[in-house]
Amino acid sequence: MTDNVQTTGKQMGLCLCPVCKKTNPEDAQTCSRCGAHNQARDYSSVQKSWALLITAAILLIPANVYPITTLVNQGKVTHDTIFSGIKHLVHSDMLPIAIIVFTASILVPWLKIIGLAIYLSAISFSLPVSKRRLMAGFHIIEWIGRWSMLDLFVISLTVALVNMGQLLDAKPAPAATAFALVILLTQLAAKVLDTRLLWDRLDLEDDKY
């Protein structure tokens, strides 16, 4: 066997510990170093990931349609959705801030849900998508996903600071909870997925030709 031949751990009867990354024999029930449950592949992870992702996609609708903050300014009540809040920022000449909020609250969640959907479809339906490009996208999704929390932090600070009755008052609105759940569920959907399954599919196709 030369180094150029691509061999997977599975073909060698080896299995990577999901927790401490120690290489274990495939037939071992638990990892010899950390005692974690050993599993060559987690086939049920695709279903779990789909379930979490679909729930997140459904919640993304109320998160964007319903207002996320309510502002009372001198008796006048305004409800802001994620999008109208960003429009306000653009109109008040705070373009850099608008771009940051747009990225964290709209771009990242949408990219994450679409990206994960493509990723899961590629595994479930053997889509002819470049596996390497998918993996690169997956790493980006893993990394940027947390930045959606930005909006929730901003809301919590604003609500704590701006509470002066009818004069000036800021409150969260229903979309805030939906948005928080979208972040939580998409992070979980990426976390539970066993990405080795995608590359197994690649090997099967290579064997055919």
Added chain:
Amino acid sequence: MDLQYASMHHDDIDNSVILCRACDLAVRRRALPSGVRALCPRCHTALYDTPFCSINGMLALCVSALALFLPANLFPVLELHFLGSVRTATVIQGAMAVMDLGYWVVGIAVLVAAVIGPGLLLLSILSQVLLVKMGLNPGWQRDLYKWLLRRHGLFSQLTMLEIYVISFLVSAFQLSDFSDIYFGVGTFSFTMLFLVTLFLQREYNIEHMWSRLND
């Protein structure tokens, strides 16, 4: 091929071959120059880098981070001056304010990402460092060490200090529309906490910490 590997001793397997966590490719482990990271040749996931993990350095960073933790959470991170009245908000007050209005999912998310997660991460690393210094004797020391290492991934994922730092800048700009905004002692402490934790996490290497159990 199967025979060749079946006859291998466990530790030989562990040292010579490493499996990619993302695609399960078997890669032969090679020595690396410092500061270089080995990527999986098939899917470009980071496989390993040269362990750069000084126990005393981590201890120093950990103690400074914990010293900053209390002022960062107890002092106001933002001050708002509006028509003569002054309002302040700490990180915890922010989380409590949304919870009081019934948005407890949001409140808990903020609390976990900005206070509880970072706190657990720092305490966990401090305990790990102290356990290593005590010699990692078999028994409760090793058991506790393993327990903490198993949870390290979760703790570091819950820690979102960098996002919180950006968020008080965004809040300050948004609110500057109708009021004067000032940064407080808390802002400084929180930013310092973020920086120290960032350096601590760069110094920390989970695989190096696991490998301390081998000998």
